[in-house]
Amino acid sequence: MTNIFSNIPSEIPNEIFEDILNTNNLRIERIVSKGQSSPDTGWYDQNENEWVIVLSGYGEIEFINGDKVMLKQGDYLDIKAHVKHKVIATSTEEPTVWLALFY
């Protein structure tokens, strides 16, 4: 047993990406952010579908069509493959813990 909120460093100069599970069909990733956003230069354009839930903090996602979605604790979203998106803000007050499933 492991806790999703464990092993979060007090300083998070860069986002932390960690695989929790990695199988043929499913990859579970924990992402920990604190104030970071996606690089200005690019959009995520993923080959896999991504189901993502915010478990602490908050993150705001922008889609290439201009839609913006603010995800707070417990909010989840299904982002289909090749739907271009980026993270435009995350909490600067506390770590934002994302649980992302790539399937």
Added chain:
Amino acid sequence: MTNIFSNIPSEIPNEIFEDILNTNNLRIERIVSKGQSSPDTGWYDQNENEWVIVLSGYGEIEFINGDKVMLKQGDYLDIKAHVKHKVIATSTEEPTVWLALFY
């Protein structure tokens, strides 16, 4: 966008099982318990692997080898297919919200 803690009734006489996502490779289920446990008569003996995290409340799982694991908020566990287990207790004070991935 949906919140995993939304639409929880105030009374939960029976556990609530809801599919959040259902694809060929992955099924995401929200389970809401309040004081329930698995039927005395049986063990879960599943054809799929299950990765499960508790997002509120707590649940205690027993395995057929006698091991017991208490899952509190944020605790997660990977239960491989056909590893027999059952839920022996869940919080009576607040809803226990489980996010279960069958893969």
